[in-house]
Amino acid sequence: MPHIDLYFVAISPWTYLAMPRFREIAARHGADVTYKPADYGRVFKATGGLQLNERSEARKDYRLQELRRARIRTGLPLTTHPAHFPTNPAPASYAIIAAQAAGGGDTGALVEGLLAACWAEERNIAEDDVIRACLEQAGFDPGLADSGLLSGATTYEANTEEAIQVGAFGAPFFIVDGEEKFWGQDRLEDLDLFLQGKL
DSSP: OOEEEEEEOTTOHHHHHHHHHHHHHHHHTTOEEEEEEOOHHHHHHHHTOOOGGGSOHHHHHHHHHHHHHHHHHHOOOOOSSOTTOSOOOHHHHHHHHHHHHHOSSOHHHHHHHHHHHHHTTOOOTTSHHHHHHHHHHTTSOTTHHHHTHHHHHHHHHHHHHHHHHHTOOSSSEEEETTTEEEESGGGHHHHHHHHTTOO
């Protein structure tokens, strides 16, 4: 059974666009997935990337065109300028980490639900009631939004350091069995082919 580590930031539109197809690919190949939300402000600084507000206007304009095209191609609802972006991704990240550790629900559905809350529903994923609703919808105890804060913060820090060490410089970033790396929602076909043994 292949194992996939998915490094991401909980407010990444590219991770949002990747999630339905990624989850389908992982399920079809029987892959075990560990979701690893990380602080991409630190990841970018360590790996040569720039946060959105630091990028040139040309890059910002191109990003918007790419988002529009990806929205059409995937058929997913997406607001290119959502009401609550940017927002603090840490509380949602802590909840994802706590839920994954606790079990009892669908972590992939939780990640997808939180991303959709930001990009499709224009809700603030830093707010407790939004996080609780997403936890419950994915089959988890909504109380994890509170009880998982300390362990979530510790693991979030560890995920960030690990992302830097393994070279996960963008989001989403998929690593299969600790070795084969795929960056971006536009590399899902390559990921699928690799899992089929064709790459």
